[in-house]
Amino acid sequence: MSIELRAVATPSAPGLVLRPWRDDDLDALLEAYRDPVLQRWTQHPLTTADEGRQWLEQARQAWDDGGRFTFAVLEGAADGPRLVACVVLKRVTPGGPTAEVGYWTAAWARGRGVAPRAVTALSGWAFDRFPALERLDLLHQVDNSASCRVAEKSGYVFQEVLAAFPPFPRDGHRHSLPAPRVS
Template sequence: MPIELSAPATVTASELVLRPWRDDDLDALLEAYRDPVLQRWTRYPVTTSAIGRQWLDRARRDFDRDSRFSFAVVENDAGAARLVAQVVLKGVAPGRPAPEVGYWTAAWARGRGVAPRAVTALSRWAFDRFPALTHLDLLHQVDNPASCRVAEKSGYLFQEVLPARPPFPLDGHRHALLAP
């Protein structure tokens, strides 16, 4: 799947566009977070407009600081861009060889391969943007088999079981993708 870096902070991948979050994404963000499945797996649920605006402000601020890169994943739906997912590269710091990749998929976009395509695009972007990275980690709780499938489809290999740590009550899986 070809990845095109069309601008410093925009990535395209197989009919998806990964771009920084914008103020006009608020309604779509709130709609996505109404999903109880998404709420189950996230640390910071977006439940009100005020929380959504704070979430968007933090995403942009972190992006500007080059510390956490959160992308809205959109696709064209009858000529209009529609939010289908989020991918994030977190824990980017000098001397840290392996930041973490995270993601969620909106309920209406699940089962169509959106998450693996977006995670693959983000991973390639991360290795291009930060050539000193040795690998990327993808973590999830053991009771989330869908995330295991996304990791595998995105080329991440299972590495180990991690002990539970707050705020997650169960053990987790760590998958890794080595730098090309």
């Protein structure tokens, strides 16, 4: 796919590139998933190359089906771009008024504003690509304070506490971002 989004640089981090996942991202994907913090918050930890390949294929298929759009987030480095995060637009329905944003950040990229910049870039893309969207939601467990900060930094406003729902063992927060108003 030729879609590529860019997120601006900050004083503490260079610019980001968001693009669909590719087969050659497998090693970086598995490296990111070795992080115990990421494993704690994800529904489906990836531990083997076969699981990683299956995840990449499912991401590609969901993109083709039009209901889920998963982006690798890369940051430039002297030795080439490095995977720093993943952002996803999910629960997209044609003409539907809402969708959900999700993300994770690689351990080596946390604390530098990567997640808010990537979520902001994805949110702008979602509203441009799907003009019927009225709002985006970002959900996380109540005990994930880092995700609360990412939501706030990305312009998402806390809306409500959601009851725990398997596979999530704890209550959650729903933050929302309304579609930009066109004047």
